[in-house]
Amino acid sequence: MTDVFGDLVGQDEAVAMLRRAAASAAALLRAPVTSPAGGYDDLDALAEEHDGDPGPAPADPGAGMTHAWIFTGPPGSGRSVAARAFAAALECVHGTGCGTCPGCHTTLTGTHADVRLVVPEGLSIGVNEMRALVLRAASAPSGGRWQIVIIEDADRLTEAAGNALLKAIEEPPPRTVFLLCAPSTHPDDISVTIRSRCRVVPLRQPPPAAVAEVLVRRDGIAPDVAEWAAAAAQGHVGRARRLARDPEARQRRDAVLAVPRRLTGVGAAFDAASSLIEAAEAEAAASVAEIDEAERTALQTALGAGGTGRGAAGAMRGAAGQLKDLEKRQKSRATRAQRDALDRALVDLAGFYRDAIVMALRAPVAPVHTDTASLAGAGAQKWDAEGSLRRLEAVLECRAATEANVKPRIAVEAMMLALWRG
Numbered sequence: 001m002t003d004v005f006g007d008l009v010g011q012d013e014a015v016a017m018l019r020r021a022a023a024s025a026a027a028l029l030r031a032p033v034t035s036p037a038g039g040y041d042d043l044d045a046l047a048e049e050h051d052g053d054p055g056p057a058p059a060d061p062g063a064g065m066t067h068a069w070i071f072t073g074p075p076g077s078g079r080s081v082a083a084r085a086f087a088a089a090l091e092c093v094h095g096t097g098c099g100t101c102p103g104c105h106t107t108l109t110g111t112h113a114d115v116r117l118v119v120p121e122g123l124s125i126g127v128n129e130m131r132a133l134v135l136r137a138a139s140a141p142s143g144g145r146w147q148i149v150i151i152e153d154a155d156r157l158t159e160a161a162g163n164a165l166l167k168a169i170e171e172p173p174p175r176t177v178f179l180l181c182a183p184s185t186h187p188d189d190i191s192v193t194i195r196s197r198c199r200v201v202p203l204r205q206p207p208p209a210a211v212a213e214v215l216v217r218r219d220g221i222a223p224d225v226a227e228w229a230a231a232a233a234q235g236h237v238g239r240a241r242r243l244a245r246d247p248e249a250r251q252r253r254d255a256v257l258a259v260p261r262r263l264t265g266v267g268a269a270f271d272a273a274s275s276l277i278e279a280a281e282a283e284a285a286a287s288v289a290e291i292d293e294a295e296r297t298a299l300q301t302a303l304g305a306g307g308t309g310r311g312a313a314g315a316m317r318g319a320a321g322q323l324k325d326l327e328k329r330q331k332s333r334a335t336r337a338q339r340d341a342l343d344r345a346l347v348d349l350a351g352f353y354r355d356a357i358v359m360a361l362r363a364p365v366a367p368v369h370t371d372t373a374s375l376a377g378a379g380a381q382k383w384d385a386e387g388s389l390r391r392l393e394a395v396l397e398c399r400a401a402t403e404a405n406v407k408p409r410i411a412v413e414a415m416m417l418a419l420w421r422g
Contacts, residue, residue, distance in 0.1 A: 004088040004097035004104050008078050009214050009237055010206030017064075017201060018086045019097070024065035026095025029145060066199050067172040070154070070180045070190060073203030076236025079181040080152045082203060084108060087115050087148045087179060103145070114141040118151045122332030125151070127160035134168040137176050147176040154180040155189040162191050169197045205235040215244055234351060234368055239344065252279060256345045257352055257372050260379060260419070269416035276345060276416075277409050284337035292330045299326055342408055346399050352376055353392035360385035387422045394418035 005015045069086070071079040088107035089097030091114065098104055106112040118125065118133060133149060141147040151157075157165065169178055178198075182189045185200060211230035214237065215221040221229070221244045232253070233240035242249045255275070262272050299322060351368035352375075358365050359373075360380035367373045380388060398415035402408055 003099040004085040004092070004108065006099065007214070007218070008082055008085055010210040011078060011082065011203050014082060014201050014203055018082065018089065020064045021066075022086065022089035022092070022095060022097055025090050025146065026092075028065060029095070067176065068169045068178045068180070068194075068198040069201060070182060070185060070195065070198045071201045071203060072182055072184050072189075074183065074205050074235075076233065076239060077203040077205055078237060079203060080150070081237075082201065083150045083152075083179040083181055084117075087112075087150060087177075090146045090148060090177060091115065091143065103143070107148075112143075114143050114146065115148045115150065118149070120153050120156045121336065122329060123336055124156045124158050125153075125161050126158055127164055130157070130161040130164040134164055137168065137178075138173045140173075141175050145175070147173065148179065149176070150179045150181070152181045155182045162194060166191070166194050166197075169194060206237065208235060211235060211237055211240050215240060219245070221245070228370060231366065232348075232351075232369055232371075234347065252283065252345070253348050255279060256348045257369060257375075259349060259416075260352060261375065263416065263420040266417070266420070269420045270413060273409065273413040273416045276342070276412055280338050280342040280345060280408070283341040284334055287337050287341075288330070288334050292334075295326060295330070296323075299323065339402055339408065342402060342412070343399060346395055346402075350392060350395045350399075353379075353388050353395060356380045356383065356388035357385055357392065360388055383422060390422060391419050 005018065008015055069083075071082050073079050084107065085097065088099070088104040089095075091103035091107045091112055092098055093101045093103050099108075103112070107115050110117060116133060116137065118129070137147055137149045139147065151165075165178070168176075172178070180190065180194070180198065184190075185195045208227070208230040211233070212223070212226040215226035215229065216223050219241060221241075225244050226240075229240040229244035232243055243253065256279075259272050259276070263269055303322065348369075352372060355367040355369055355373065355376035356379040358367065359377045360383070367376065369376070383391065394415050397418075398411045401411040401414075
């Protein structure tokens with residue numbers, strides 16, 4: 001990897017903006033002291049607004065840099081990758097994001113003392129967690145550069161947690177930078193007040209060719225497999241890598257794409273819904289089982305499990321509340337993992353019906369799922385473009401329903417009936 005932005009696929013404009021800001025941040029640190037605290041009290045007072053063309057690196061210390069950023073884009077566009085890369089560039093001892101210095105290396109590996117990463121394990125990020133994070137972020141950076149907070153899936157902030165974060169963004173410490181990741185700046189994803197105090201870095205869905213090139217260059221995947229996986233993943237870099245390297249991921253995808261030909265009646269529709277839900281539950285359980293067991297074992301050990309001292313038994317008797325809290329957090333994480341697994345399946349299914357629409361209209365567009373193109377073509381002849389569109393809308397409505405906390409089984413059963421009826 002040449003520098004910290006090497007893994008950010010197909011985002012040239014965003015990378016140029018972030019390079020400019022990193023250079024500005026380094027200039028701020030090299031600039032003469034202008035405040036009693038030994039640094040700048042307000043980055044925004046020195047920052048010019050550069051939401052458009054990033055242009056060349058500015059000569060003015062502070063131009064192009066600000067204390068709060070929002071990275072937006074569709075799933076797989078690299079929101080968290082961009083945020084981590086920018087954090088590494090800010091902590092880079094050379095101020096360039098070289099990718100090799102201790103600041104870059106520790107940030108990218110998650111061990112930098114001044115970089116805190118918030119990855120929501122459950123359905124939301126609560127106010128207590130956010131208050132503790134804001135309090136910790138108010139301290140001075142131990143390495144002398146920046147105190148950085150990265151919040152993945154900032155759209156999962158509860159209202160109270162968002163208010164706690166807003167207060168910190170409104171009155172930021174001199175050397176603290178907040179990096180938020182969200183699908184968009186729509187009020188449903190991020191509050192208007194937080195958005196108004198942040199600079200937005202829009203990311204786009206990378207083209208399949210760029211994703212395939214990265215899989216070949218970085219992961220050593222065969223070019224033909226990389227091209228297939230990049231198209232099937234619809235520009236999602238992480239999913240493309242899993243499809244190219246994990247046989248079980250390919251089997252799950254094959255099972256999802258077999259759904260359209262299974263829908264021969266009402267009973268078959270309910271069977272298909274059960275199969276899809278059970279597959280998502282199994283995938284989610286497998287993904288969290290190891291970390292759940294490790295957390296439970298660590299907590300029990302910390303509470304004295306296995307001890308033989310006089311107070312060991314009493315300590316374990318008093319630990320029921322903490323174990324219950326752990327089980328609650330783990331259940332929330334499992335629910336989130338199940339919904340994420342189901343959503344991946346729905347994205348694959350939406351791609352199939354999209355291919356049917358393309359073929360019905362004879363549009364000069366490559367199919368998403370090349371290995372099921374013949375099945376999509378047969379569906380296009382049977383349903384025509386209008387029928388294929390109704391089925392695609394049913395899949396998208398199911399995705400929206402699960403995001404709105406409708407029980408997954410109810411949403412999927414309704415979708416399967418809609419797909420069967422057309």
